[in-house]
Amino acid sequence: MNVFDSWALSLAVLVPVIGMVVLAALPKAQEKAQKTVALATTLITAAVGFGILSRFDYGAGRKLQFEVDHSWIDVINSRYHVGIDGISLPLLVLSMFITVLCVIYSWDHFPEPHNPKAFLMLMLVLEVGMNGTFIAQDLILFFVFFELVLLPMYFMIGVWGGANRQYASIKFFLYTLFGSALMILSFLALFFRAGNTFDIPTLILNAGDAIPHNVQLWIFGGLFMGFAIKVPMFPFHTWLPDAHTEAPTVGSVILAAVLLKLGTYGFIRIALPILPDAAISWAPYIGGLAVVGIIYGALGCLAQKDMKRLIAFSSVAHMGFVMLGIATLTDFGINAAIFGMVAHGLITGMLFFVAGSIQERYQTRELARLGGLLVQAPKLGWILGFCAMASLGLPGLAGFWGEFPAILSAYQPAEGLSEGVFRTYMVIAAVGTVLAAGYLLWMFQRTAFGTPKEEFAKAHVHDVHPLEWVAWAPMLALIFVLGVYPRLIFGITDESVRTVSSAFRAIGG
Amino acid sequence: MLAYAWVIPAVMVLSFALILFFGKRLPRKGHEIGLAAIAIAFVLSSICAVEWVGRPADLTVEPAAAAGHGEPQGSGEEHHEPEEEAGHGAEESGQGEAAEHDATPAASAAEEEGGGHGGEEGGHEAEPIRKPVVREGTWFENGPVRINAGIHMDGLAVVMLFVVTLISLAVHVFSTSYMHDDRRYTHFFAALSLFTAGMLIMVTAGNTLQLLFGWEMMGLCSFMLIGHWWEEKNNSDAALKAFFTTRTGDIGLLVGISILFFAAGTTFDIATTNRAALAGDISHTVLLAAAAALFCAVIGKSAQFPLHTWLPDAMAGPTPVSALIHAATMVVAGVYLVARMYGVFWSAFDIGGGGINPIALIGGITVIIAALLAFVQSDIKKVLAYSTVSQLGYMVMALGVGAWTAGIFHLFTHAFFKGLLFLGAGSVSHAVHSFDMKKDMGGMRKAMPTTYKTFMVGTLALAGIFPLAGFWSKDEILLGAGENGYELFLVVGLVGAFMTAAYMTRCVYLTFFGEYRGHGHPHESPPAITVPLIVLAVLSAVAGLLNAPGIELFSEWTENEAVLLAGVAHHEFSISTAVMGMAFGLAGITASYLYYWRNLGPHRLTERNGAALAGYRLLENKYYLDRLYTDGIVGSIKGPIARGAYIVNQRVIDAVVNAAGIGARKAGNFTYDVLDQKGVDGLVNGVGLTAEEGGSVLRVLQTGRVQQYAAFLFGAVALLGGALVLFT
């Protein structure tokens, strides 16, 4: 094992930490230096990510790679165990990638009250938490990283947010913390019931047999609450629109692109493989909530007057598709879910970027006041259109591969699940795609088509800035490339997903 | 070339990208790229067509009834795989013809079987067909399932390639002049390229997933092009309406594809699906559900009753786009889907059984109601739009009554004359800057002789007059309906033929005859506009001969495995049906002609001819119908029916669509305001509020006085002490 392999994952977490320390040491006045340090840090992290991508053994996606296993907290037998497989890799890279773009975007877009030093430091802390969550193979380690992202996001919303920021940030913090409390309870239950270990691979081997079914159900329930709130699934979603609406642009982007994925990732990494029996019992309800979320999120979108809030609500619908895929417990469904996570990260991230840029230009996000964006800033307008199309699941763009396979897989869920129920879900989800087209195009029509309203008719509106191009072009390109050649993701995830889904076939048959 | 047909859509996609990124900087604003690309695509398609025609017919397929093909499929497929890989590799390394391989799995299986039982089945009169050319590579894998992408070239695909590229070429040339000073000239050509690419991807697709790609790409492009002048709200509304309506149908497509994916054994492959459906490997319930779902998509995309309302609104787009949408792309996609997945529809709806079935019924209803509506339009494009809806109804009906070749053939011929008519209408409107026949046209035949002549050819072809294209294809549909036990639809077809002829005559009269009612001085359009008209006019005149009795090349070329497996019947040309169809068409023209002639000429003429005409009453109905355009007589049946239908169309069906939208919005508002903000969120806030309220109650107790605290302390101790004494 060469040096890079044994250090790569630790570097993914350490580099941002070091960057943060350096940033903290810099005097407050030297903004340029601060930005450079932050950018360099994220770039180095991303370089590590590329190293991982290039050295990842794609043929052996089933097993953990770049694995490191050191003793950490002996008292509770918790170890510093990190490693990635095909499920974590796309998300890890996504998280690294998005952070770089966010630093670039915020270069001269720092929201009030400015203070780039603190802002960038928070962003690096976020990256530590996000990367860490995707590489952790120990429940306590996972929990630490999982919770680590809360604090910087809380401050980001609470300090740099919009008018109603305090309400939103506290709601976000408390709501997710509530879920985490139940989640840690479940972790403890797993620890005591399945052989005094927090090690995820070991638990996957043991827990299913060691724990009686009714106890499994309860433990799964705790995990469900923790992850479902993070996702967020209907009816635990109400923190999301508030948080998104109030958060600064970059905060919204990171929130949508990566933070929401922590929940769905938790399902695939922890809840399903460790407790497959319970997963089968829970799956119909999860699927039900998912399709309710799809329709409900879409209806919520139709009622919005604020652009950012609309996009936030659309996340509820999109994550519904992801959860529907997971609930089917099949290869297709879980692959689709991972693809959906990445796609949603890119697309909704882009939508928030565009919404942020629109707000910056017009000082409003009210749909009723906007209009004629295509006249005043045609490129920005078409980018919005492109993202809207991607978001509504147009084939050829990334969003499609999260949606359609999820619908497809619902036709034939894993053995032990009711086909009738899931086929109903399938039809409802398909109806959801039409509603998605409805609210997204409606939004596009209101903002981009027509002519500018009187109050902005004479305003000078800048089209896309060069810096924005730098930050957006990679995302736009990826949305397109992934849409045309989905194998880029399916090829990575497929092997690992089979290990997850194989548990279900074994039980059913 | 057949094996490299994937190049054709690729050229158009490339053209889209090039125009998008570099078009604005080019001297001709990007149309040179679009024109070059579509010209290349057309040439390549023509080469494909020639190769296909020259391909030996060496694949024998017996109808499913004769041999059960179910079992050998699995082995056939596995056996097929390494070959496929080899083909793909060779494709990349660019080795020529050697890499070409063909044969679908079951076809080869059938061959093997045929070889094995040669002695027994030698007597079968199975007609050999050309093997489809299949080239596929792995797109992606998911669990044990491998999804391929590639091309599946058979007669149907080749015909469609040819038609689509030809019409698109004509539209491109036409647009260079028609759209000359447009606000977004470059953007228009980029979208046109992508639109064509979408259709080409769809027709070359060998699996449903890829078909869905092309299908939705067209949805996107129609959205962009119908809303081309998006500054006006009407246009963007129309664009949204088109997208939503078709997307509503697409629920069915998503569901149908999903069902068939599993029903056919986790594959998207269309040929396999068709075979499985025809061999009875799929339970009838599942098949019925899948077919019904897919048919929803067809209703949406091909503007069939009751989802046809978007198509007339789509006239908000530029005229060349209308020509492209109506003639060769987008709306015929639905018809193509039915034709492509014919095995599924055939088995599910028992098309071979005769009587009545949903496809034929929907098609038949559409033929009539759309034709009725065409009578009351004053916008020339709307007449043509309703005419398209009606003709699409014919095609769907043809497929529904088991006349597969006829349906496709009508699609083929219709593309030429409808493209011609739309471009002709565009040419006229280019001259008078309006689409209103009543207000701004009339007498154009003098000012625009070329446009007039070509438009006349198109009209006659559409009306089904011998020997123009429409006559042959319409005749085949009528024949199929009559011979396959669908007599009701034979009647519908005849009535439709009559109405088609009549409303087109009216349209021609209003546009080209009478006095010029507009302002300004219209003159003939430039060559970029007239040349495509002439080319299309020639094709509209002769294309029908391809399948004329004695020639019948078209049916031979398009002969397709699924259709043969299903055992779709071919019928001999029948003079009586042809004469009947023709008579109805002529009757329509005559009726219309007399009516307008009478209005212009001496008063008595109608009375004289009216008695002579067999369809006197029908004429009278028409008489009343046109009261919208003349200050004449009221009280016919058609007028109110047509207007009633139009009102139903606008107020009921459209209202349902709108109401669904408003309802969804209201429901959204309700969910958001009441359920979400007050209910779900209220619960969350309620928890916080309870804590707060509880705090404010307790707050009263905290007076800050030490002695009061002490009093509580002692009181509590006393209580607890008392409790201790009492309860222990």
Next chain:
Amino acid sequence: MYLNQFLLLAAFLFSVGVYGVLARKNGVLVLMSVELILNAVNINLVAFGAFHNTVAGQVFALFVIAVAAAEVGVGLAIVLLIYRNRQSIDLSEVDLMKG
């Protein structure tokens, strides 16, 4: 040996102390009343200790005396500060800790 008279004495002292703590307004008097309560406890401790023949009661009484001394020291300091700030040691006026 009779335990009762000690307990009665202690109860009497305790009651006086409680009365003083609850009813008097003068801070110093309240502190003195607290001393009464503590001493009532001391009597009980010593009495029970003697009754059971252990020294534990006396040891605890000594602890209480030490703590009481410290308590009075701190208490008087607080009272003094309150007096300096407000020129009064009326406890009913001191409600800064009101919620």
